[in-house]
Amino acid sequence: MAETVESIRQQVQGLREEATAALAAAGDTPTLRAVQDRFLGRRSGVVSGLLKSLGKLPSEVRRDAGRELNVLKREIEGRLEEARARVEAQAFAARLAGERLDLSLPGRRPPRGRRHPVTVVREELEDIFIAMGYEVYEGREVEDDYHCFEALNMPPDHPARDMQDTFYLEGAEGQRLLRTHTSSSQIRYMLDNEHPPLVRIICPGKVFRRDDDITHSPMFQQVEGLVVGPGITLGDLKGSIEAFLHALFGSQYPVRFRPSFFPYTEPSVEADLGCIVCGGKGCRVCKGTGWVEILGSGMVNPAVFEAVNSRLGGAVYDPEKVTGFAFGIGIERVAMMRHGIDDIRLFYGSDLRFLEQFRG
Ligand SMILES: [Zn+2]
Known part of the structure; x- marks a missing residue:
């Protein structure tokens, strides 16, 4: 069939009306897609087919026919866009x-x-000590x-180390360990040049030991305290600790002191x-005794001041001039006594049935 520009124009006009009507009637996305395929689909679309067949037309018809078809194509594309927006707004x-x-x-x-x-x-505990004029210093866990x-x-060969066996880490900077007590923070505090005596600090935080039973957890928390200055005595220690325990538990409970041993106090x-x-x-x-062991303490061993002093290369902590006392209390132990809990592991089992019983 011989195509003329006129016959192409008629076809294009027919397709234009057909497409316009189909798009106006389309009410959902699948229908729009079907209309798009019918006219513009790459493989079977009518307009695409006509564009592909342009090559077979005589050259004098081809150019005008191509222009008409491209205009139609763009028109249908524009109407499709409008129809899509309308369908989406309706949905x-x-x-x-x-x-x-x-x-x-x-x-x-x-x-x-x-x-x-x-x-x-x-x-x-922190609040009680802050009220007594202490500073809170945390130090580091590793x-x-x-x-x-x-x-x-x-x-290195001291027998007391056996009681504080802990977790060791190998690293580029040599051996590190998880601290067994917060006493290490007291050493750090004193070695810091910003902190000459008078010292009055507490060091709260997590400590680690290789123990695991109903009264020992491999991780537990302590508050340790250190007071250093000229003329600090055992009387200061007893008075401070009594004041602290009375503030914590109530002044109706008596406090007594017994001799003990720690390498760092004497x-x-x-x-x-x-x-x-x-x-x-x-x-x-209390195992029938009427007393519960609550806290360890002592006068700082002069050997500790000597170690600090020699590191500092001075006489800031000269054991001839300053004395001090130190103490440590397990935080879980206080919580266990207060709430009548007999297994320390309950604190770290993350069992909400246990934890939800406490106000806080
Ligand atoms: Zn009792």
Whole structure:
């Protein structure tokens, strides 16, 4: 069939009307896609087919026919765009109309967290000491042998190290370990040139040992304290510790001191508190004695001051001029006594049934 420009124009006009009507009638996305395929589809689209067949037309017809077809193609593309926007707006409006907002439904409350019982006790201890004029100093959890043992009068062969076996880490900077007590922070504090005596600090934080049973956890928390200055005596130690324990448990409980041993204090004293469960009559918790061991303490061993002094290369902590006392208390132990808990591992089992019993 011989094509003329006129016959092409008629075809184009027919297709234009057909496409316009189809697009106007299309009410959803699948129908729009079908219309697009019918006219512009690469393989079977009518307009695409005609464009492909242009090559067979005589050259005098080809140019005009090509222009007509391209105009048509762009027109259909433009109308498709409009139809798509219309269909999407209609779908959105329909969805909105179908949705009901029920304002009477109760809201969803996120579960309310609370502070861990050990954190509550730790903050309480800090508050008591801050009120007594102490500074809170945290130090670091990963330590070296010098700060954790050596400077504290525990040379490599010292038997007390066995009781504080911990976790060792090998690294580029040599051996590191997880601190077994926060006493290492006291050494760090004194070695810092910014901190000459008078010293009055507490060092709260996590410590680590290779123990795991109902009264020992491989990770637990301590608060240790250090007071250094000229003329500090055992009387200062006893008075301060008594004031602290009375602030924490109540002044109705008696405090007593017994001789003890720690490598870094001399003399060393253990403090006992009148049993808060039985009031001193004797029970299972105090093993019938009426007393509960609560805290270790002592006068700082001069060897510790000497170690610090020689590192500082001066006489800032001259054991002839300054004395001091130190003490340490397990935070979980206080929380266990206060709440009547007999297994330390409950604190770190992340069991919400246990943790939700505490206000905080
Ligand atoms: Zn008791």
